Amino acid sequence: MIAGGGPAGACAAIHLSVRGARVLLAEQKRFPREKLCGEFISPECLEHFARLGCEERMLSAGGARLLETVFYARGGGRVSVPSEWFGSGGATALGLSRAEMDAQLLERAREAGVSVLEESHASGLLMDNGRVRGVQLKNGSGGVQDIHSLVTIDATGRTRALARRVEKQGLENHPARKRPARLVAFKAHLEGARAAEGNCEIYFYRGGYGGLSMVEGGLSNLCFIASARDVRACGNEPEKVLREVVFKNRRAAWTLEHARAASPWLAVSLEGFGRRGLVPADGLLAAGDAASFIDPFTGSGMLMALESGELAAQAILKHLPALRDGAGFEKLSGEYRTRYKERFQSRLRACAALRRAAFVPRLAEIMIFMVGASDRVRRRLARATRR
Numbered sequence: 001m002i003a004g005g006g007p008a009g010a011c012a013a014i015h016l017s018v019r020g021a022r023v024l025l026a027e028q029k030r031f032p033r034e035k036l037c038g039e040f041i042s043p044e045c046l047e048h049f050a051r052l053g054c055e056e057r058m059l060s061a062g063g064a065r066l067l068e069t070v071f072y073a074r075g076g077g078r079v080s081v082p083s084e085w086f087g088s089g090g091a092t093a094l095g096l097s098r099a100e101m102d103a104q105l106l107e108r109a110r111e112a113g114v115s116v117l118e119e120s121h122a123s124g125l126l127m128d129n130g131r132v133r134g135v136q137l138k139n140g141s142g143g144v145q146d147i148h149s150l151v152t153i154d155a156t157g158r159t160r161a162l163a164r165r166v167e168k169q170g171l172e173n174h175p176a177r178k179r180p181a182r183l184v185a186f187k188a189h190l191e192g193a194r195a196a197e198g199n200c201e202i203y204f205y206r207g208g209y210g211g212l213s214m215v216e217g218g219l220s221n222l223c224f225i226a227s228a229r230d231v232r233a234c235g236n237e238p239e240k241v242l243r244e245v246v247f248k249n250r251r252a253a254w255t256l257e258h259a260r261a262a263s264p265w266l267a268v269s270l271e272g273f274g275r276r277g278l279v280p281a282d283g284l285l286a287a288g289d290a291a292s293f294i295d296p297f298t299g300s301g302m303l304m305a306l307e308s309g310e311l312a313a314q315a316i317l318k319h320l321p322a323l324r325d326g327a328g329f330e331k332l333s334g335e336y337r338t339r340y341k342e343r344f345q346s347r348l349r350a351c352a353a354l355r356r357a358a359f360v361p362r363l364a365e366i367m368i369f370m371v372g373a374s375d376r377v378r379r380r381l382a383r384a385t386r387r
């Protein structure tokens, strides 16, 4: 049983199903749906799409090929990173809306034999002696259904809907105080931006950064993060935050001068970044953002979602015979933890360090100046966000 139909959930579901496992995936929304994201699909994701059997349909969905990412300091200093430095053998990145990408992945999951339930909200866990045995689903018309499962994957993104339920139970006697979110992210599709074709542009400014790249339909996707304090000072108005905060970056002001939103603005609060619990309880694994939320400007959150979905599927498939005999979860979860750590630990550290620098404009300027001088340093830094 998998809760969440984003890249982590769909990827795990496809890998499991094509290798003979019976999989049910519950997604609370009806696809296609908009999603707040930079919509920069890094080149390595295309290798995953190939393994999942959906590369062709992703490439022919009308998205834009992105050949390089250009990082702009406030005053206009820039440094660029070619997409071909990532992935194997000269691949480009892809600019494609999440509405389209996620719908394509979910369609592929259906074709692969996954039972997909949309508008099905995973609202509770079925527990037996501290072990998760499945979930309770609520459908759009209020109906409730119990789904029993040998293993459950929480792929509900940053909400970690299932993992949080387990943590809540543990905290009943020691309630944790929720910290207010320090950052807010906004996104809209724009027309009339002066985006250079084939480029993803990243703008740094005090307290945050933003990214602009082409997607399908001749539109650009603008996604930016600002401090909650600045957002409040702008009356929570995305267009005002854009003008008063993001436009402090000279390149952003020029590129977006005549741009207009062609879709409603989406906004979310960001509580924090980094590792969360991988195995919140016996019988429950977390994948994608539910396992770790990597700093967005490195553009690899979707990649981590696909990779961790695949790792979770591999661990489950290896131990499925033992699970069917009522054992095996301990070995499965141990293996998932080990392989996850090997794959992501240093990447998460590198991205956290880069983000800290990015949020301090003076530091970002110095870094852009220093890194821009050497191809070798730029390439090593770029690779560090993936290793």
Ligand SMILES: Cc1cc2nc3c(=O)[nH]c(=O)nc-3n(C[C@H](O)[C@H](O)[C@H](O)COP(=O)(O)OP(=O)(O)OC[C@H]3O[C@@H](n4cnc5c(N)ncnc54)[C@H](O)[C@@H]3O)c2cc1C
Residues within 6 Å of the ligand: 003, 004, 005, 006, 007, 008, 009, 026, 027, 028, 029, 036, 037, 038, 039, 040, 041, 042, 120, 121, 122, 123, 155, 156, 157, 158, 159, 161, 185, 186, 223, 224, 225, 287, 288, 289, 290, 296, 299, 300, 301, 302, 303, 305
């Ligand atoms: C500001 C910002 C910019 C970003 N830009 C990029 C970028 O340019 N490139 C990149 O690679 N990554 C980017 N990311 C990261 C990327 O969006 C995530 O890493 C990725 O979406 C994680 O995929 P996921 O499948 O884990 O979760 P999600 O994509 O969040 O999918 C989770 C799914 O679970 C569903 N769900 C939630 N709760 C329930 C429930 N109780 N029951 C059933 N379903 C449920 C949701 O509806 C959703 O469809 C960005 C993130 C942010 C915040």
